[in-house]
Amino acid sequence: MDFLSDTEFAVFCFAQMLPNVCDVREQYPLNLLEHPCDISTYLVSKLSKNTKGTLEIANSLGISHPRVKKNGEAVDWVMTTDLLVTIKDPIAGYQLLALSVKDKASDQLSERQINLLQLEREYWTIQGVNWLLITPEVYCKSVAVTLKTYAPYAISDSMVDKDLITKAMNLIPLMNEMPLSKILLLLEDALNVSQGIAQKVFWQGVWKGVIPINLRRKPTPLSQINLLSYEDFWLQNPVVAGRSSCL
Numbered sequence: 440m441d442f443l444s445d446t447e448f449a450v451f452c453f454a455q456m457l458p459n460v461c462d463v464r465e466q467y468p469l470n471l472l473e474h475p476c477d478i479s480t481y482l483v484s485k486l487s488k489n490t491k492g493t494l495e496i497a498n499s500l501g502i503s504h505p506r507v508k509k510n511g512e513a514v515d516w517v518m519t520t521d522l523l524v525t526i527k528d529p530i531a532g533y534q535l536l537a538l539s540v541k542d543k544a545s546d547q548l549s550e551r552q553i554n555l556l557q558l559e560r561e562y563w564t565i566q567g568v569n570w571l572l573i574t575p576e577v578y579c580k581s582v583a584v585t586l587k588t589y590a591p592y593a594i595s596d597s598m599v600d601k602d603l604i605t606k607a608m609n610l611i612p613l614m615n616e617m618p619l620s621k622i623l624l625l626l627e628d629a630l631n632v633s634q635g636i637a638q639k640v641f642w643q644g645v646w647k648g649v650i651p652i653n654l655r656r657k658p659t660p661l662s663q664i665n666l667l668s669y670e671d672f673w674l675q676n677p678v679v680a681g682r683s684s685c686l
Contacts, residue, residue, distance in 0.1 A: 454536075588657060
């Protein structure tokens with residue numbers, strides 16, 4: 440993955456915690472012209488259903504479409520959505536979630552930035568895709584720091600066996616107010632695994648929401664882990680909670 444900012448990486452971490460997420464694409468290009476719905480990449484049945492491109496949408500909104508000079512002439516610029524998440528719901532099937540990321544609060548954005556975000560939002564809205572604008576005002580910075588720090592254990596090419604996480608869930612009542620170092624020792628002993636695997640079991644359990652800890656205080660080996668209710672745990676994540684900045 441290639442991210443354009445630290446904030447974008449943080450939002451990627453938030454998105455990876457979504458239940459049933461199967462793909463996250465960064466800097467997803469928006470079609471200039473009429474085209475098959477973007478979900479058709481996953482659902483062939485949607486190939487015959489066309490939707491508007493950014494040029495037509497910009498015209499209908501009265502917004503000047505972005506252009507760039509190339510070889511001495513101006514051409515229309517292909518806009519992008521920072522992160523496009525694909526979710527495979529067991530009942531609803533494949534669904535998309537579009538995430539736009541900004542490093543500053545929405546009330547600090549220029550009029551031009553707001554207009555382009557409105558254009559992007561409309562591109563997804565007419566396809567029935569939920570679009571969220573994630574800015575620093577909709578999440579706690581310390582939560583993002585925690586996720587970015589421990590992402591290598593949670594988002595890994597070598598995911599741990601689900602049975603290990605299930606067994607770890609039985610130990611959750613013992614984890615509250617226990618230092619992280621002791622929790623890892625507890626997991627090592629109970630699951631008969633190495634410390635590296637214990638780290639992955641713990642953080643992959645956190646990412647899945649089955650080990651609901653307070654993420655606002657970045658855990659260190661000697662700091663206590665505080666458990667939250669499942670509802671309060673997910674409220675720490677703006678993407679899961681569906682929080683979006685207003686334009």
